[in-house]
Amino acid sequence: MGFPFDTPTWDGVSGAIFIGMGSSAPGIYSLIAIVMCLAALFLGQGKESSKYKSHK
């Protein structure tokens, strides 16, 4: 990703400083994180259903 400022030091740097700032990366990370949350729920439901089935 690289340091997103013109200077190689922190001197004079202010504002947003996170990795990927000013690019499309935060949006991509957010989309992936949302998909991971949904996937966790989906997989969790599958596991839970199988546990219930095995206890019938």
Place this chain on the structure above:
Amino acid sequence: MEEQLAELAAQVAAIEAKGNLTNTMFAETYYYLSIPLMIIIHAGFLAYEMGASRAKNALSSGVKNILAFAFVIPAFYFFGWWVYWAFPTGFSLSAGPNGISGAEYANGFALAWGEAALYMGPNTEDQIDGVFWGAFTLFAATTASIFSGAVIERIQTVGFVILAIILGGFSWTLAAAWGWHADGWLVQQWGVHDFGAAGLVHAVAGFFALGVLINLGPRIGKFNADGTANHLAGHNLPFTATGLMLIVVGFWGFLMACLVVGGEAWSWGGNFTTIYGTPTNLGALTFNILMGVAGGIIGAWLFTRDPFWMMSGALAGLISVASGLDIYFPSLVFIIAMVAGIMLKPAADVLERMGIDDAVGAVSVHGTMGIYGMLMLGIFGSGYPALLGEGAPVVSFMGQLVGIVVFVAIGFITGYVTSIILKMIGMLRVPEAAEIAGLDTVKVPAQAYPEGIMASPPASK
């Protein structure tokens, strides 16, 4: 002389800059510290729910509670925060009179993508959005924990998590946008005043729980064929009572975060105010929180003598006065809270006679007392300006009534509709065999008490 004046002016400017920085750091630290205090609420709810469950369900109740906390956080990051800032004027998503609301405003800083993302992550020039978001996220997680206890021992985990996301990410947030935000239509048009969130957090969560409970149904064995109820005692009352006390501790953080720190660009003035900009301070909260908790405990003790209901009474007392913690006199707080404590158990009994199995009394403690608290402020606080400034709407009984009707409707409708959808797709209730066997045995790969709960042997002489 001119040189001396210039030097003096420079020194004054430097002192002022230092003072401003100190104030900014204080404000940031203030909200930052409210967050771990509010997490104590969740430690309390965790202990409370696990203790209130029968031993066969203790861990599954804990898993459910922990997951609610974990899933509400990203939900509030990805859309809840945006809802709070976009919806104050209603579903039009237009800007309100203060110019700090509406979709366009929210799009500028409350989304985790695009230009707004600059304010949703580390930013050296923004020392407030992160901690504000954090405090609101914990308010959101609190609503989920309130709801969580009511449905223990028979709800599916993922179905529950989806409900928690809806409640924490949308339902209460919509209520807060309308009744807490200075541009909120309930505040602007009706003078709704709910400083400590008796209605917009507690009543919303309580009636959300009621909407879910109707579709979820009672635990097996709760009701007899003739409709009479059985008491399904939790396995660890001391754990439950301690959890309830931890919730009271955590509410100091919750109520602390309801204040707006003064002296910043986003503040209402130079000192602490309520979220509506009206005057208050930590002293006001201290008087009234303590008197409210005490009144609730004593009121509940009078007719129950039961530590579960006494500690629930502490919460009921606090909730009953939360709307007006900023302006009540402590003796009046004590009276209102003690009446809340007295009413609590009968309110829970009424619900039980209606065939609703609320395992921990969440609907009564948070829902019924939320209504009572909102209306009490409508009676005693009538005529007080609801906002800062000339021509502000005033608190009235009718305004509080409209506010609580809206809050109850938001909670109940979203809870009922979401849960009936989950029921239709088979994601709401666990199968009968699993409920009878115990949910820990069915789906938790750990044991709460692998060696049982044994009496300690006496020390040798």
